[in-house]
Amino acid sequence: MRSFTTTVAVLLATLLAPFAIAGTWLTARVDDRDEYVDTVAGLADDPTVRSVLADAAADGAIEALQKYVPVGVPAGARDWARAAATVVVESPEFPTFWRSANADLHDQVLAVLEDPDAPADGVITVDASLLLAQVLLQLQDRGIPVGLLPDIPLLVPVEREAKVAEAGPAYRTADGVIRILPFGWLALMGVALVAARGWRGRCRALGLGLLGVALAAVALLVAADPLASATLDRVEVERRELAGVLLDTVIGSLEPYARGFLLAAPAGLILVVVSLRSRRRDESPFPEPDYY
16 A cells, blocks of 8 residues: 555656646746846747847937938938947847846736736837937937937837736736745655655655656657747737747756756666665575675
């Protein structure tokens, strides 16, 4: 009976392991703002990100000049604005801006996901007002009367809030469950260890449990690409450039995270082998001679 209990507990722990790993990843990489910002920080060097934000800053500068300085804007202002925007997004200060912008972006997304009463009638945006201001300052150096312009905001759309809100019910339900899944795995393994017979049984149960964790990591690695594709398919085509890069990076972080759990495989295998070798040694047909 004790062996049956141990077996069932280990099997249930193995079935729970993929969800527990995914849950800890979701908490670490998505829910936590600092972890999310660290995950997407490298995109400051991504050509797509730089191109989208440079285009937005250049277009914003020209639209502002056309609106507030209707006369006296040189014909080459658009080319100047584009060149200035390229300099801005390739500057050493751009990564700092990108981290700050994504911290704000993270807050916007979670505000929609966590609040069932959120209006969700707006757009999730990257605030690129600082980039626009830097472009305008460079245009001022070319003699364009930028001082006539008021402070102009520039919000680059990423995704509609309504689209994000569609995932709200599932997120709120899952968020409450995934936090306890790692403790569920620990509880099942605790039951398995308590019910196991002797130190060899406990050693084997723990080894099989760790092998189950490694198997769960393999399952997540296999599922990572289909999950990324399914998520990107839900992004509107006109938003896909910036939103797609962000989502691809966040979901792509699941692979290295899950890969770390593969280290459970050698540890589990060693424990199982030790338990079996010790058992065979105890059951040897050639007992130790009794010298006493």
